[in-house]
Amino acid sequence: MSVLDDDPELPQAFAAALSEFERFLTAERGRSPHTVRAYLADVTLLLARAAGDGMTRLDELDLTLLRGWLAAMTASGLARSTMARRASAARTFTAWATRRGLMTQDPALRLVAPKRERHLPAVLRKEQAAALLDLAALRSDDGEPAHLRDLAALELLYGTGIRVAELVGLYVDDVDLDRRTVRVMGKGSKERVVPFGVPDERAVRSYLTRGRPRLAGPASGPALLLGARGGRWGQRQVRDVVHRLLELTEEGVDAGPHALRHSAATHLLDGGADLRTVQEMLGHASLATTQVYTHVSVDRLRRTYQQAHPRA
Numbered sequence: 001m002s003v004l005d006d007d008p009e010l011p012q013a014f015a016a017a018l019s020e021f022e023r024f025l026t027a028e029r030g031r032s033p034h035t036v037r038a039y040l041a042d043v044t045l046l047l048a049r050a051a052g053d054g055m056t057r058l059d060e061l062d063l064t065l066l067r068g069w070l071a072a073m074t075a076s077g078l079a080r081s082t083m084a085r086r087a088s089a090a091r092t093f094t095a096w097a098t099r100r101g102l103m104t105q106d107p108a109l110r111l112v113a114p115k116r117e118r119h120l121p122a123v124l125r126k127e128q129a130a131a132l133l134d135l136a137a138l139r140s141d142d143g144e145p146a147h148l149r150d151l152a153a154l155e156l157l158y159g160t161g162i163r164v165a166e167l168v169g170l171y172v173d174d175v176d177l178d179r180r181t182v183r184v185m186g187k188g189s190k191e192r193v194v195p196f197g198v199p200d201e202r203a204v205r206s207y208l209t210r211g212r213p214r215l216a217g218p219a220s221g222p223a224l225l226l227g228a229r230g231g232r233w234g235q236r237q238v239r240d241v242v243h244r245l246l247e248l249t250e251e252g253v254d255a256g257p258h259a260l261r262h263s264a265a266t267h268l269l270d271g272g273a274d275l276r277t278v279q280e281m282l283g284h285a286s287l288a289t290t291q292v293y294t295h296v297s298v299d300r301l302r303r304t305y306q307q308a309h310p311r312a
Helices: 012-028 033-052 063-075 080-099 126-140 145-160 164-168 198-215 235-248 257-270 275-282 292-308
Strands: 181-185 191-195
Touching: 012 033, 012 080, 033 063, 033 080, 063 080, 126 145, 126 198, 126 235, 126 257, 145 164, 145 181, 145 198, 145 235, 145 257, 164 235, 164 257, 191 275, 235 257, 257 275, 257 292
Parallel strands: none
Antiparallel strands: 181 191
16 A cells, blocks of 8 residues: 555645655665655645645745745744754655656755754663663573563674664574674665674574474564564564563663664774774664764763763
8 A cells, every 4th residue: 555545635746746756765765664654744745835825736846835834844843853854855855856857946955954953872881781681581591482582682682783673674594693693684675794792692592492483373484583473573562672671670771672772883882893893783874873873982981081080
């Protein structure tokens, strides 16, 4: 089913362009279903605004319309991150439409959108990460398949820094226990191979030997991580497990699985890994995205200095 099925009624030219734009994002750009839905929803809002102003052709869209659209969102109190994403979606759409000949010129070339607020990612201390994994290992001692699976998932999340979506998308054959590597299909359908350590190997091997066979059923296929009914384990279930176990640790940390990805990157850099290696492990297209973790390390260093140095 198309993500456009619930769109409001738009002029025929707008609706046709949206359908083509959806195919472009999916087939040519390889964007994830989540990104496609978000971009189409944003562009639909823009075109609905244009239709409300009496426009029926894409070539009627201009900079004044785009600025007015952003100004209305500012007045409504939308977060800067949401406005930045919508502006990005609009720029992608008008650039595509201009290349396709649907517009004679791109009105978004001079569009200035608010920059996203930059927040440092939540990062566990090494002791907190260890406490989480120790707790998961303790639970897995009962041999329950779900507990063995939980430990394998947490070890992989922290040991490799992969995304939750990448984790639940793994197949059994993606994991090479002898070489201690996992083949990951990341954003934009880009494949990468990520190494992991001995604890990860032990946990995954134990799950594959003693846990997965007891969870497997007709719907399992080759999926690595399985739920209680034998189907592929979902992202929401992973988040629930991470939240619950972190809350049960001695410090009662309130964080989700993405904190394990952030923690893996930060701890690698703290341990001397170079930035490009971490970029490759995380699957970042731009080195600038990875550099946020250097800011986390510097921020931690500054706090330690202020707490410890007599003249701080």
